[in-house]
Amino acid sequence: MTYKNIFIIFLIISFSVNFDGVAQKIKIKKGIISIDKNPVAKHKEQGLNTDIFYFLDGKKAFEVDFKSVTVSPTEAHQWLVMTSAEGEKTEIPYEVLTVSFNSKKILIHLLMEKYKIFTSQKLDADQLSIFFAEERESLSDQYLKAGMAAAEEAAKREEILGQYKPFVKEDGSIIFGGSFGSKIVGYVHYYKSSQQYAIKDLDGIQVAMTEKPQKMAQTTVFAKTYTDETFEFDRGSSTMLKSNFSRNFAQIFVEETVGRNYRLGREAKSHKAKMHQEKIIVAKENSVNLYKIKGYVINEDGEKINGDITAIFEPLDLNPQDGNDVLKSLNVIDKYGKYMSITYLNDRGKTRTKEFKAKNAIEFCVDIDGQMQCYVGMQTKGNAMKKLMNASNLGFNNAYFYKRIYKLNEHQLLIKPDEASIYVIKVSDQSKAFMVDDRNNSNLSSALADYLSACSQLAKDIENEEFDLKNEENLKNILEEYQACL
Numbered sequence: 001m002t003y004k005n006i007f008i009i010f011l012i013i014s015f016s017v018n019f020d021g022v023a024q025k026i027k028i029k030k031g032i033i034s035i036d037k038n039p040v041a042k043h044k045e046q047g048l049n050t051d052i053f054y055f056l057d058g059k060k061a062f063e064v065d066f067k068s069v070t071v072s073p074t075e076a077h078q079w080l081v082m083t084s085a086e087g088e089k090t091e092i093p094y095e096v097l098t099v100s101f102n103s104k105k106i107l108i109h110l111l112m113e114k115y116k117i118f119t120s121q122k123l124d125a126d127q128l129s130i131f132f133a134e135e136r137e138s139l140s141d142q143y144l145k146a147g148m149a150a151a152e153e154a155a156k157r158e159e160i161l162g163q164y165k166p167f168v169k170e171d172g173s174i175i176f177g178g179s180f181g182s183k184i185v186g187y188v189h190y191y192k193s194s195q196q197y198a199i200k201d202l203d204g205i206q207v208a209m210t211e212k213p214q215k216m217a218q219t220t221v222f223a224k225t226y227t228d229e230t231f232e233f234d235r236g237s238s239t240m241l242k243s244n245f246s247r248n249f250a251q252i253f254v255e256e257t258v259g260r261n262y263r264l265g266r267e268a269k270s271h272k273a274k275m276h277q278e279k280i281i282v283a284k285e286n287s288v289n290l291y292k293i294k295g296y297v298i299n300e301d302g303e304k305i306n307g308d309i310t311a312i313f314e315p316l317d318l319n320p321q322d323g324n325d326v327l328k329s330l331n332v333i334d335k336y337g338k339y340m341s342i343t344y345l346n347d348r349g350k351t352r353t354k355e356f357k358a359k360n361a362i363e364f365c366v367d368i369d370g371q372m373q374c375y376v377g378m379q380t381k382g383n384a385m386k387k388l389m390n391a392s393n394l395g396f397n398n399a400y401f402y403k404r405i406y407k408l409n410e411h412q413l414l415i416k417p418d419e420a421s422i423y424v425i426k427v428s429d430q431s432k433a434f435m436v437d438d439r440n441n442s443n444l445s446s447a448l449a450d451y452l453s454a455c456s457q458l459a460k461d462i463e464n465e466e467f468d469l470k471n472e473e474n475l476k477n478i479l480e481e482y483q484a485c486l
Contacts, residue, residue, distance in 0.1 A: 026105045026108050028043060028102070033053075033108060033118075033123075035112070035120045035121075040118060041054060041055060041122075041123040042055070042056060042058065049065060049066040049067075050063065050065050051063070051064045051104065053123065055123055056122075059085070061084075061085060061125075062128065062132075063082070064081070064082055064083075064107065065080065066078070066080060067080070067081055067139075067140065069143050069144060070150075072154075072232075073233065074220050074232050074234045077139075077143040077147070078094035079092065079093050079094050079139040079143060080093075081140065082131075090136050091136060091137075091138060091140060092139070096110075097109055097110055097114065115127070117131060157259030157260065158259070160258065160259050161258060161259050164176045164177075164263070165178040165181065166185075166251075166254050166255060167181060167251070168188055168247055168250040168254050169247075170247055172188040172190070172245065172250065173186075173187050173188075174186040174254055174264060185202065185264035186201045186202060186265070187199075187200050188250040190244070190245040190246075195212060195213055195241045196209060196211070196212055197210045197253050199253065199257055199264070201265060201266065201267065201268050201269075202264070202265055202266055203266055205226060205268040206226060207225060207257065207262050207264060208223050208225045208226070208257045208262065210222065211223065211224070218240065218241070219235070219236055219237065219239050219240050221233055221241075221253070223256070225257070225262060231256065233252065233253075233256045276318070280318065283316040283317055284316065287313075287314055287316060288314060289311065289312050289313055289314060289316075290309055290313075290340075292308040292309070292310055292343065293308065293310075293366040294307075294308060294309075294366065295307075295309040295342075295366035296309075296342075297309065298362065298363045299356065299362065300360050300361075305344050306344060307344030307345070308342065309341070309342050309366050310341050311339075311341075311364070312336055312339070313336055313337045313401070314336055314417075314418040315336065336418070337400045337416075337417065337418070338357065338358045338359070338400060338401070340358075340362070341355045342354055356377075358377030358399040358400050359377065359379070361376070361377055361378060362377045363376045363377070364401075373404075374403070375401045375403050375417070376401065376402055376404055376412065377399055377401050377402075378400070378424070378433045379398055379432045379433070380398065380400070380432060380434065381432050381435065381451065400416070402414035402416060402417070402424045403415050403416075406475075408479050408480060410428035411425075411428060411482060412424075412425075412433075412479075413425060413426075413472075413475050413476060414433070421470075422436065423435075423472070425478070427452065427479070427482060429454060434448055434451040436448070436470070436475065441465060441468060445465045445467070445469060448462050448469065454482075454485075455481070455482050455485035455486070457485070458481050458482055458485055462478070
């Protein structure tokens with residue numbers, strides 16, 4: 001595509017900008033450039049895409065080479081390689097800032113309005129020096145690489161199409177192997193009310209769908225696949241949507257889709273299953289759950305069993321952007337954090353898996369990067385546990401495995417694994433633990449003072465709110481003072 005004809009395309013696109021002459025009046029006659037009737041420079045055309053500009057005294061000022069690379073039928077890059085009289089080079093995007101039927105005027109207007117090289121009085125030598133002194137990225141490298149990548153992609157699509165030879169029949173069915181093929185791999189549907197085409201595979205999964213056209217006589221088509229890939233194509237009048245199903249349009253749409261390696265048939269179902277498994281892997285890595293981690297469990301009889309431990313504290317969030325917290329809080333009532341299992345070898349070297357419940361005061365530890373992290377099953381007192389009352393009345397229990405973060409003799413400070421802001425205090429002379437939940441400090445202080453009433457002075461200090469009970473160090477200090485008090 002040449003510099004001489006590309007401006008016509010921009011002329012149509014940019015019709016709403018400025019008409020030639022609305023700002024400064026640019027005129028080129030017999031090699032003299034005039035702006036607002038003032039001669040400012042000389043101009044010489046060299047070939048189709050090169051222009052040379054001179055000062056009025058005939059001294060060469062700079063040279064402009066127009067460059068263009070087509071990335072796709074709907075995308076092309078145009079830029080200008082500018083060379084000074086001394087041989088300095090720099091590159092700038094080709095932009096249309098005015099509407100004119102003369103490509104040279106468009107160029108001069110760009111250099112005048114954006115780069116101040118031209119004024120209504122002269123070709124500014126000082127501004128020209130500043131222009132060439134500025135460092136700019138190489139658009140040639142950038143755009144040519146994009147062009148090469150696009151060409152490679154196009155060649156790859158053609159190779160895929162040559163391999164499968166997709167063909168759309170008049171009834172919308174898609175076959176591979178050309179018009180004489182017999183293997184149906186999907187169907188094209190046309191929705192007349194919205195003027196959209198959809199490609200569905202043999203499982204009825206929508207593989208790709210065109211967007212609703214935004215204007216009449218639109219030839220550029222935008223489409224989206226089930227993997228959220230978007231693409232566009234334009235075949236002129238062949239991709240202009242009509243009121244009824246067009247086999248020709250459907251053929252182009254299918255070729256554009258299959259060429260991007262969507263093979264229809266039952267591939268989407270398999271792909272979705274694979275993506276689902278990948279989501280599970282990522283969700284497991286991002287969760288606080290434990291999956292087959294080396295460790296040990298202390299059972300009800302005090303026996304230590306070594307093996308691989310699994311403990312599920314929260315449901316896997318496969319779509320974290322949805323933030324489905326309500327579902328989590330409902331599910332966690334009767335399952336999450338209440339059970340753990342260990343896979344181990346028995347005395348005969350046979351693999352066995354055994355499950356343990358938090359309500360039985362089970363303790364287990366796992367090796368995380370060389371550090372042992374321990375969890376203890378216990379029941380708690382606290383406002384948050386009231387939320388589980390209805391579930392408890394149905395036969396559930398409010399015991400849970402909590403992660404221990406501090407231990408002083410038999411006194412412990414723990415946290416809820418999936419809610420690190422919720423602390424649990426367990427002292428040796430109480431059968432249940434106390435949960436530092438979402439109550440305000442005043443209510444928490446009153447309840448904790450009652451829980452630790454065996455130490456009257458400490459209980460009084462807590463009652464008087466001398467401690468911020470949401471502060472971890474304060475909770476550790478409380479345990480230390482309680483131990484010293486006994």
